[in-house]
Amino acid sequence: MTVFADDLLSEKTKLASGALVVEGELDTRHGPILYMEDVSVSFDGFKALNNLSLYINEGELRCMIGPNGAGKTTMMDVITGKTRPDTGSVFFGQTIDLLQMDEPAIAQAGICRKFQKPSVFDALTVFENLELALKTNKGTWHSLFFRLTAEQNDRIDDVLATIGLIDYARQRAGILSHGQKQWLEIGMLLMQEPKVMLVDEPIAGMTHQEVERTAELLLSLQGKHSIVVVEHDMEFVRSIARKVTVLHEGAVLTEGSMDEVQNDPRVIQVYLGG
Ligand SMILES: Nc1ncnc2c1ncn2[C@@H]1O[C@H](COP(=O)(O)OP(=O)(O)O)[C@@H](O)[C@H]1O
Ligand SMILES: [Mg+2]
Numbered sequence: 012m013t014v015f016a017d018d019l020l021s022e023k024t025k026l027a028s029g030a031l032v033v034e035g036e037l038d039t040r041h042g043p044i045l046y047m048e049d050v051s052v053s054f055d056g057f058k059a060l061n062n063l064s065l066y067i068n069e070g071e072l073r074c075m076i077g078p079n080g081a082g083k084t085t086m087m088d089v090i091t092g093k094t095r096p097d098t099g100s101v102f103f104g105q106t107i108d109l110l111q112m113d114e115p116a117i118a119q120a121g122i123c124r125k126f127q128k129p130s131v132f133d134a135l136t137v138f139e140n141l142e143l144a145l146k147t148n149k150g151t152w153h154s155l156f157f158r159l160t161a162e163q164n165d166r167i168d169d170v171l172a173t174i175g176l177i178d179y180a181r182q183r184a185g186i187l188s189h190g191q192k193q194w195l196e197i198g199m200l201l202m203q204e205p206k207v208m209l210v211d212e213p214i215a216g217m218t219h220q221e222v223e224r225t226a227e228l229l230l231s232l233q234g235k236h237s238i239v240v241v242e243h244d245m246e247f248v249r250s251i252a253r254k255v256t257v258l259h260e261g262a263v264l265t266e267g268s269m270d271e272v273q274n275d276p277r278v279i280q281v282y283l284g285g
Contacts, residue, residue, distance in 0.1 A: 050099030190221030
């Protein structure tokens with residue numbers, strides 16, 4: 012049985028496993044907020060993920076590195092429901108089985124993803140982009156009489172401050188720099204109050220200053236959200252890293268602090284192709 016987004020909006024959904032999914036009910040008391048165990052994905056016989064197990068704690072900022080083709084994007088595809096694994100389990104908290112849910116239901120439950128290419132609306136102002144993200148989330152976009160409440164206005168202002176774009180609130184998004192557009196897109200995700208944010212290569216194409224600002228932004232979000240960042244720029248990873256996971260050939264090669272993984276002979280071998 013698959014749980015669809017609409018089911019989550021109605022109050023309760025019973026999974027095939029017997030677990031109960033209730034919107035907003037996420038049980039992290041006994042462990043990680045997100046985990047996968049023994050997940051394998053094959054494309055035409057090639058194992059993009061090979062018995063991958065991964066545990067992300069609540070509020071954690073986790074960096075994932077690994078050479079091209081290691082399976083980083085496929086891992087995100089599995090978590091967000093875009094790709095179904097051949098084997099393994101993927102859980103959100105202790106009780107929510109993500110393999111029983113479709114892509115919109117997973118997003119609705121609080122796992123959202125930032126793709127590389129920003130998809131902000133250039134013709135709308137920065138404020139309106141955030142407003143739109145709020146409406147889309149609450150399903151009220153089609154409401155003719157939708158007006159922002161004072162509380163919603165405050166939320167948009169908070170997010171504007173977080174992403175450093177207060178001064179641009181009334182400007183069209185089209186005039187923003189590449190880096191500012193990336194922050195706006197992160198802001199649009201924040202409007203949806205995600206519990207888990209998956210961020211794939213956030214600094215591609217950014218200036219040095221924008222990279223530094225992005226590091227500060229991601230660091231400011233840890234604790235409030237659980238964040239998984241995939242990035243291959245080592246200097247950037249070092250600037251934000253707490254725990255780093257190295258993927259290789261679809262599985263975890265090693266995990267630890269940046270110093271630990273960078274000095275691990277297996278990691279050096281993989282990156283230098285020894
Ligand atoms: N839809 C797909 N069809 C066939 N092969 C794929 C598909 N998606 C990914 N792969 C392959 O799986 C491997 C892992 O890819 P990916 O997850 O994109 O790695 P990474 O993001 O770490 O660079 C690569 O060898 C890639 O070519
Ligand atoms: Mg990738």
